[in-house]
Amino acid sequence: MRGSEDADARDGMWLDDEAGRLVRPYTVSGGRTRPSAHFDLLTLVMATGSRPKIYLGPDHDQILDLCHANPVSVAELAAHIGQPAVITKVLISDLAEHKALITRAPHAIEAAIPTDRETLEAVLRGLRKRL
Template sequence: MSVLDSDDEHWFDEAAGRLIRPYTVSGGRTEPTTRMELLSMVIATGHRPQGLLGTEHAQALGLCRSVTTVAEVAARLRLPAVVTKILLSDLVDWGAVDTRAPDPMADPTNLTVLETILNALERRI
């Protein structure tokens, strides 16, 4: 199942990718308000922000229904990591998502950890 709704299909082309610039999604912002790493864990709190969520925010929130990493959300949304961090930090600010620092045992230079993450991403995409 694609994270892109049928309403969003006109913004995405399988061969070309996203038809809008990624930084349009973040409103031109380049820094998230919450510090997180690619391996930071994110999960939805069950709190729904007031007002209407933008498409990308809603998709990111949907991906956080179970514990996942920032890297996985970025891959599933097909967005750069920094843009994904901005979307997720908005959700944190609104109380819709909680983050947790990566497990100290998850050394990002450990090849076993990197292979495990890569395999998990390949299975989901």
């Protein structure tokens, strides 16, 4: 349980009750804007149970915690950690290189019925508000 307490203490130094997050997204990713592997927003991410041998940062830990029990999409992870999708993809690629998680591309599903354009636009508007 000690590791969890250490992570909570480290996370606390990056947050301020009034100002919110104190670290800019490009700092979280070390200035990188391109992941080392391709991930779609619907790519599913699952923790392997193995932790990186070095400490990568609080956002990396948060991603591992979020996808520990069940696969989570890249878009969901970005929303949960409060980072842009491109930064989240960089963090995921870091963890994948350390074999701390695995990813699976989404399967294409052929629609049995045509999709209503109005419904798709409503979904898109909702996603844009969240991300």
